[in-house]
Amino acid sequence: MDVHVQIEGRGDRSDRIYRQVRDVIRGGLLRHGERLPASRDLAAQLSVSRTTVTVAYERLTAEGYLVSRVGAGTFVAAPSARPSSTRARDARSAARPLPRWQSIHDPLWTEPLPIAYDFSMGSPDAALFPLESWRRLVAAELRGGIRRSAHYQDPAGLERLRVALARHLGVARSVDASADDIVITSGAQQAFDLIGRVLLEPGDVVAVEDPGYPPVRQLFESQGVRVAPVPVDDSGLRVDELPADARLVYVTPSHQFPLGSVLSLERRSALLEWASSHDAVVVEDDYDSEYRFADRPLDPLQSLDSEGRVVYVGTFSKTMLPALRLGFLVAPTSLIPALRSAKRLTDWHNDTVAQAAMARFVDTGGFARHVRQATKTYAARQRSIIEQAEALLGDTLRVVPSVAGLHLCLVPVDSGRAFDDDRVAADAAASGVAVQPLGRFGALMPRASGLILGFGAIAPEDVPDGLRLLSRAIARSAHEPSGG
Structure with a gap:
């Protein structure tokens, strides 16, 4: 791998090469087993003598950062550390975004937990993607266009x-x-x-x-x-x-x-x-x-x-x-x-x-055919989720009628009873079930509460177990104090 080395200015050039290569290895930018430029090539690149580079490489080898293999080259020997940087990255950095960016965050993206039952919304079923057709189309374009x-x-x-x-x-x-x-x-x-x-x-x-x-x-x-x-x-x-x-x-x-x-x-x-x-x-x-x-x-x-x-x-x-x-x-x-x-x-x-x-x-016409086939699959999946949600969650939540799309909205049966959708979603996530709280999508007060169930990313056979775990999270929430 090519390595950028800056040797302008006064001082020992071999020492400068040594320090800069050492720092990128320590920072994890050069990883274990990666090959460095040959001493002759790096010397030509930097317009210095080969001896200058050789001295730096020998020092790095002696300290365990590099290993030389006869006939193969010079390689990184030290295990990679965590990537780091000497640039300022803390709150004291001089650059500042406009104030309005301080309050903007992504409500739809959180650090993913281990999820076994994915009711997240907006995701189509990747298994339905027309992979073979798409591969042929892309290949044909690359060949001819x-x-x-x-x-x-x-x-x-x-x-x-x-x-x-x-x-x-x-x-x-x-x-x-x-x-x-x-x-x-x-x-x-x-x-x-x-x-x-x-x-x-x-x-x-x-x-x-x-x-x-x-x-x-x-x-x-x-x-x-x-x-x-x-x-x-x-x-x-x-x-x-x-x-x-x-x-x-x-x-x-x-x-x-x-x-x-x-x-x-x-x-x-x-x-x-x-x-x-x-x-x-x-x-x-x-x-x-x-x-x-x-x-x-x-x-x-x-x-x-x-x-x-x-x-x-x-x-x-x-x-x-x-x-x-x-x-x-x-x-x-x-x-x-x-x-x-x-x-x-x-x-x-x-x-x-x-x-x-x-x-x-x-x-x-491939796209229209794909949409027709996918619609049949999603329609059956939606009917199944509605039936099972009504059976397993119907005492607490009702399904809002929907004639299209890849998600369903569930709202409390008793609108006068508090429903902590954030707590339910967090509890469900801890059990391996991904759902999204309706309250995060509103700005008017009081916000609507409920849950959003996507059915594009979850396999049909996983729906019953996922909804049972969700029903348990709802039951736990109902019995926990609101401050808990």
Whole structure:
């Protein structure tokens, strides 16, 4: 491995080489068994005599840091220590983030515990990923298209993918869009970031659902805007409670996150009328409605919008894998130039090989077939979890009806009785069961309480045992004092 050595200035050059190589070995940056540059090569690199390097290497060998093997080279002999750095890393460091970053943390990510029963939400079943098809598509692109896509590309994304996606969205979701209306993003989260960059000024007001999706709320807060939580009910967002000065409204109309309700047609019309009269933009997050298990879906807000006020956001994270980092937005023509520029300034464009593979997958019908097959699997899994949750948890929690997605929300049967969802989730985690407390997704007081059960990541055969352990955690919580 090449080693960076700085020998400028006065002093013994052999000693400088010795100390710098020793420090990177002590710090764990050079690991046991790694090969160092030959003394002749390092001497040429540093423009010093070979003897200068040899003296340093011999000293390191004598002290047990290196071992020399005749005919093979010089290798690290000392066991690696923990990686360390001489740079300042404590609270006295001079660099400081903006104050608003002090209060932003990730409520959806915690240090993972040993989990046997994973009811975490938002994760698709990796076993359903069309691995063989995807491998062939990527291999075909690498063989035939890598030279075409080796250079910087259109920030909006590969035209092949945008054309295929426009056709798919028109057929499957009634989204009214052409390829020119689409920008490919690194998941839905980047889409929200781009939207905020081109529409919002510090101090603007953004209305979000409550309970709702914390990363969106935190993203807008990080951009210096004021986030206003708006309550939801069984018909979705309470349009009558939107703040009059909101510049942007974020909503999940097809499958409210996390409660699962659908924004009624009456509310959809009211929201678009409100946006028109208040000169606001609506961000429609259609994050998982491809998995629909009952009822005919209502037309998206985007297709009902006659004034160009709706930005439609989607992702392949639920239908394929989050690791692909592929999402998209469909925006009014007036916003596309700014969104393309914002994308270019952010990361220029997504991985072109993955985009090309996805374009082929969508255009040949493979994606639609995959979604149909996965929907059948998830529908059966949802029915099973509902039945078993009602049997095992029904005395305490009821399942909120949901016709789509990869998670279910459970709320207390007795709304007047305290339910400590944080304690239940922590207790369940200690027993190897991952669930998420509903209270963490709300900002309005009093916060809604309950549990969120994802069914994308858990094997069906593990559900009964997982729910039994969860029921025991709930029972323990009910009998423990609130201060305990």
